[in-house]
Every structure is written in structure tokens, then in C-alpha cells.
Amino acid sequence: MRVLLHICCGICAAPVIEQLMIEGHTVTGYFYNPNIHPADEYERRRETAKKAAKHFDIDFVEGPYDRENWFTLVKGTEYEPEGGERCKRCFRMRLEKTYEYLKKQMFDRFTTTLTTSPLKDAAAINEIGRQIGGEKFISRDFKKKDGFKRAMEIAKELDLYHQDYCGCIYSQEEKIRQESKKG
Numbered sequence: 001m002r003v004l005l006h007i008c009c010g011i012c013a014a015p016v017i018e019q020l021m022i023e024g025h026t027v028t029g030y031f032y033n034p035n036i037h038p039a040d041e042y043e044r045r046r047e048t049a050k051k052a053a054k055h056f057d058i059d060f061v062e063g064p065y066d067r068e069n070w071f072t073l074v075k076g077t078e079y080e081p082e083g084g085e086r087c088k089r090c091f092r093m094r095l096e097k098t099y100e101y102l103k104k105q106m107f108d109r110f111t112t113t114l115t116t117s118p119l120k121d122a123a124a125i126n127e128i129g130r131q132i133g134g135e136k137f138i139s140r141d142f143k144k145k146d147g148f149k150r151a152m153e154i155a156k157e158l159d160l161y162h163q164d165y166c167g168c169i170y171s172q173e174e175k176i177r178q179e180s181k182k183g
Helices: 010-022 039-055 067-074 085-105 122-136 147-158 169-182
Strands: 002-007 026-031 059-062 109-112
Touching (some): 002 010, 002 039, 002 085, 026 039, 026 085, 039 147, 109 122
Parallel strands (some): 002 026
């Protein structure tokens, strides 16, 4: 089966690509993340995702970096806690764009690496994916069965860049606030 894989970052992508290939799927990576800020962080994550894709010898496609649309989409939810409405809107935006690309390029199914992170609500992400793509969406919690552990192993093997916040400017600001409280 031809699977379009939404990639949030290279570390989360690596074990998912590996698993899908073990299952016999032909995987194409789709990097669409207008939420990632600032631009240099976006570039680091894109390059890391490309590195993971190259390692597994899969095709890699980059979607548009339309951050203005992302800011419009999350307006009014900027300072909600991580995992709240802002995140759900962000997940939906990225999965909708992935599904649009699937339809244009005639992939069989799609899924996302977002569920690899222990900080992400896999049930919410999978529900959004099913709402968008129905049975075309592969619902998984890729962190299960040591998926996140495998992500860390591959990241170390490949020397992949490891980010220290979700990606959006609001999660970065929250991280900075939390660190200043500790320090």
C-alpha cells in the first residue's frame, strides 16, 4: 500500500517509517509544519526529517510553510495549555493538508508521526485523522510498543537534531517561562 506519512520531525518519523516499511508499505514523507517557529528552527527540523527519509530511502515532499495561515487559525487560543484547543487546531490543519496531498497524488492511505511523542494525545490526533480521511487514515499510537524508545535509539544512531519544544512559538515561550521558574 502507498502510504503518505505526515512528518512532524525526523526523530518521530524514523521509527514510524521503519514500522510501516516492515509492514510492507511504500512510504512517502510529507513535511508540512507551518506551526514551527522561528524559521531557523523550521529549517533544522526539515533537514532532520530529510535525513531520516534519506536513511530509509523514501521519497520526501515538503508542503508550504504558510505560517501566516497558522497564526490566523490559532488566533484566540495562543496561550491555552499544551494539548488544548490550539494544538487540536494545529493537528487538524496539518492533517487536512496531508489529506489534500494524498488525494492529488493518489496515495492509498495516510497517517502521522505526531503520535510518536509521549507529549501528544494520540486519541485526539487519531480522531481528527479519522474525521478528515475516514478509513484512509491509519489510526495508530506510534509511541506504544517501545515506539518512542526506538525513536531515541535511531536518533542517536543517526545523530538527529533533537528539539526541546513542540514547535510553535507559544510552546517555546512556555518552555522559557518554565525554565526561568526553575533557575
